[in-house]
Amino acid sequence: MDQEKKNILNEIKKSGTGFNTPEGYLESLEDRMGKTFQDLKNSKAKELDKAIEKTDDFPSLNKIDRKHGFSVPKGYFDQLESELTKSKNTKIISLNDRNKRLFYLSIAASILLFFGIQYMNTTEITSEQLLLQDQEIANWIEADLIHFDANEIAEAFSDVELEDPFYTDEEIFSYLNDIDIENLIIEN
Amino acid sequence: MLDEEVLIVQLKDPQTREASYRTLISTHKERLYWHIRKIVLNHEDTDDILQNTFIKVFKHIDTFKGDSKLYSWMYRIATNESLSFLNKKAKQMKTDLSDLQEQRVQNLKADVYFDGDEIQLKLQEAIISLPQKQQLVFNMRYFDDMKYEEISDILDTSVGALKASYHHARKKIELQLMNKE
Numbered sequence: 001m002d003q004e005k006k007n008i009l010n011e012i013k014k015s016g017t018g019f020n021t022p023e024g025y026l027e028s029l030e031d032r033m034g035k036t037f038q039d040l041k042n043s044k045a046k047e048l049d050k051a052i053e054k055t056d057d058f059p060s061l062n063k064i065d066r067k068h069g070f071s072v073p074k075g076y077f078d079q080l081e082s083e084l085t086k087s088k089n090t091k092i093i094s095l096n097d098r099n100k101r102l103f104y105l106s107i108a109a110s111i112l113l114f115f116g117i118q119y120m121n122t123t124e125i126t127s128e129q130l131l132l133q134d135q136e137i138a139n140w141i142e143a144d145l146i147h148f149d150a151n152e153i154a155e156a157f158s159d160v161e162l163e164d165p166f167y168t169d170e171e172i173f174s175y176l177n178d179i180d181i182e183n184l185i186i187e188n
Numbered sequence: 189m190l191d192e193e194v195l196i197v198q199l200k201d202p203q204t205r206e207a208s209y210r211t212l213i214s215t216h217k218e219r220l221y222w223h224i225r226k227i228v229l230n231h232e233d234t235d236d237i238l239q240n241t242f243i244k245v246f247k248h249i250d251t252f253k254g255d256s257k258l259y260s261w262m263y264r265i266a267t268n269e270s271l272s273f274l275n276k277k278a279k280q281m282k283t284d285l286s287d288l289q290e291q292r293v294q295n296l297k298a299d300v301y302f303d304g305d306e307i308q309l310k311l312q313e314a315i316i317s318l319p320q321k322q323q324l325v326f327n328m329r330y331f332d333d334m335k336y337e338e339i340s341d342i343l344d345t346s347v348g349a350l351k352a353s354y355h356h357a358r359k360k361i362e363l364q365l366m367n368k369e
Binding site (some may be wrong): 065 | 206209210213214218221222224226229231235238239242244247248251297301302304305307308309311312320330331348351352354355358359361362365366
């Protein structure tokens with residue numbers, strides 16, 4: 001009986017599974033899948049386009065006039081052009097920003113100097129006190145209590161020549177040019 | 189508009205550099221200004237960054253390879269300058285970028301160069317809550333009507349990814365505006 005069963009199974013195995021495919025089905029699968037992917041991609045792209053074009057979904061945003069509300073000082077663009085061509089390598093420092101701050105800083109420095117002189121006239125300052133003051137200033141800088149702006153530092157040391165900069169302009173620029181904005185955002 | 193290729197040749201030639209530099213500034217100053225302004229929000233910082241951008245363009249025009257359009261190259265420099273500026277500011281103030289931008293948008297209420305009404309201020313608040321890249325895409329598409337192909341050149345991102353970015357940005361902004369209504 002068992003021998004009989006075995007023979008039948010062998011016979012079935014020889015004749016295959018009985019399943020079949022339409023002619024050339026597997027051979028053409030790659031081509032058809034390629035087309036399907038393309039169709040899918042197109043329909044997804046269309047779907048996305050439709051979603052983007054569909055404005056009904058954005059009632060609040062649609063209510064707003066597409067204006068950002070920013071403005072510029074009168075005559076700014078005309079002035080910018082002539083100033084920039086006058087000095088191509090030097091920045092125009094905005095009067096209503098940097099100079100105003102420097103102006104206030106110089107007033108504060110004058111007041112301090114005035115009282116400082118008064119103090120020096122009445123008491124004798126020791127070298128130890130001077131040293132402590134230096135240390136204090138260093139601590140302030142370290143703790144970021146004094147804000148130094150790169151332009152202010154550059155102005156203060158305008159007579160100092162940097163003989164061997166670490167990077168050439170070209171290297172810096174090529175870095176700026178090639179840097180991936182996305183990475184810059186992620187890194188920071 | 190002057191043909192871009194001619195302008196590039198003139199910019200690289202010391203004889204014609206001066207005049208063509210002026211043309212370059214007058215052609216692009218406003219578009220670049222508004223691009224930077226929408227990233228950093230206030231006029232003074234925009235002015236600084238715009239000047240830096242033009243100085244860098246002038247100094248390094250010789251390194252411009254012409255792989256992309258000149259204005260895309262300039263936009264890219266302006267974008268890098270603006271983002272570097274914000275990152276530097278955040279580090280200086282020992283805060284993160286989103287807090288810094290939140291603070292900057294709040295300053296708009298007292299900014300004499302911001303004429304926007306309450307809803308435009310809310311829109312700016314919603315924009316700065318987006319991830320940086322979505323902010324850029326939204327501003328360039330929504331306010332400037334830039335083509336995706338142009339934005340793709342500048343941000344070096346595929347058109348498909350930009351479309352998705354813009355769509356997400358718009359959805360998030362809509363949601364924020366609805367919640368604030």
